[in-house]
Amino acid sequence: MEVAVVEGPPPQVMKEENRPDAKPEIAASMVGTALPIVFESFPSSTQRDAAGKKREEQEQRRLEAARAEMGEVREENERLKSTLSRIVSQYQSLQMHFLDVVKVHEQASAAKAEKLPVAPAPAPPPPATTGTDDPDDLVSLSLGTRANSGGGAPRRKGHERSASSSGTADEMTTAGADDEGHRLSLGLGFGRGSGLPASTVATDDDKASHASVRNLSSDSSGSADYNDNAKPADLAAAGTARKSPSAGAGDGSADDEVQQQAKKARVSVRVKCDTPTMPDGCQWRKYGQKISKGNPCPRAYYRCTVAPQCPVRKQVQRCAEDTSILITTYEGAHNHPLPPAATAMASTTSAAAAMLTSGSTSSAASASLVHGHHHPLAAAAAGLFGPTTMVSTAASCPTITLDLTSPATAPHTLMHSSPYGFESKAVPAAWSSGYLAYGGASAGAHPSSYYAKSSPALGHHQLFGGNLSAPSRPEQMYAQSYLQRASSLGLGGGGGHGAVAPAVTDTLAKAITSDPSFQSALAAAITSVMGRGGAAAAHK
DNA sequence: CGGTTTTGACCCGCGC
């Protein structure tokens, strides 16, 4: 359906716009051409009379034909209008549905948050803990930029967090030498803080999806526990089921199972990035590092420090096969408002989560999996990631893999398997470049360094800064980016926004034309994200 | 001095 929705409007609009103009032109041309002939080609009056009658008859016939044609055009216009209105209404209903779901979910989360804060650590996940029934969900998103370096160096010392003091600055954004490198501004928009729970996307579809989404968005058992307890020890005990099997065992194995499942929901982002970590607009504190098997590159563990008790954690590791690819895996849900830059990624993760949840565990999920899905974002996710993702049940975790690291010219190339053991395909680079803008989380510290770089292949990148000092800007840019793209797609009257490099437009066009679902999904995602952005802005 | 990073140790789940 989405395909029809998105693909339909532009041509329909064109027709509607063109037809009215065409009609008068046709009629005028007929009349205009007919009259001269009448006077120029009839030498005698008698002949002229006879011929005149014929001409009149012919003219009458032509007029009738023209009228008939006009009638047909009108009918077609009406038909197109009705189609368009139907599409619009359908889309609006979907949007409303989505908003309702979001609202309900947020309310539930808020209510839960109010109850939980006081809960003691030892207590197993609260009865209402929604995240406990999450399956092992792993959504992987890959965002490509150009690979500047093959350096696998896990981190730089000290310098990289020089700008972290500037509020939302991410410690990973400011490596001195890396300032020259591209930066992706990604924000995990889970939870009420972001205004857009990834979970909400799919929560209404089915229980399975509900469960998986919940964990991603607002509360997993781990999240709840983390929220409840400020103490690290408690966090450790409550945050992960593994630590205190006995704690949850009181009520039975079911809870344990749920708990274990809950803690595994993740969103993984793969991106070509030469910085130690990917700037996503949040503040992170590193709390551990490990050399994982099968990958010489160490895996770093970060904890969100935007809020003292934020349960969100992320793992950062470079791909063993291509050290320029950074794999960032997010886990948990933010329990605080996110900076604008951090919300940027919300749509991506939401869509991915939606896709994951809607697609359950099918490995072929991709586009077909989500097509026809009820939820707009789910559909969006399907469309967006469909061609570029793989969902598999491998390792007991349904996984969605999206790879945006490939060049724009190769929209659908196969990807190697990731450290997580799931395969992925390449997504049109245009998407990565457009959906996720370049930007530095610590723009305040290094303003210039975050705005300059553009991919050779694409020529232009939108970016949204990550600093709190200019909250509105990233949002605006983000929205702008969408509008621009939308306009380039004929999806909206996006004129007047900054220039989008032709290369981007071309790439987008190619990507879209090559994959209709992509187009439809983009439209859905744009709308959802835009709405969300507004909501986020409202929060400010 | 406060916050962050580093890094070895510890805990736990899982497979054999």
Added chain:
DNA sequence: GCGCGGGTCAAAACCG
């Protein structure tokens, strides 16, 4: 039951 590997802790070091 044991070993392996992943994830986390926490003290020390580091940095602005």
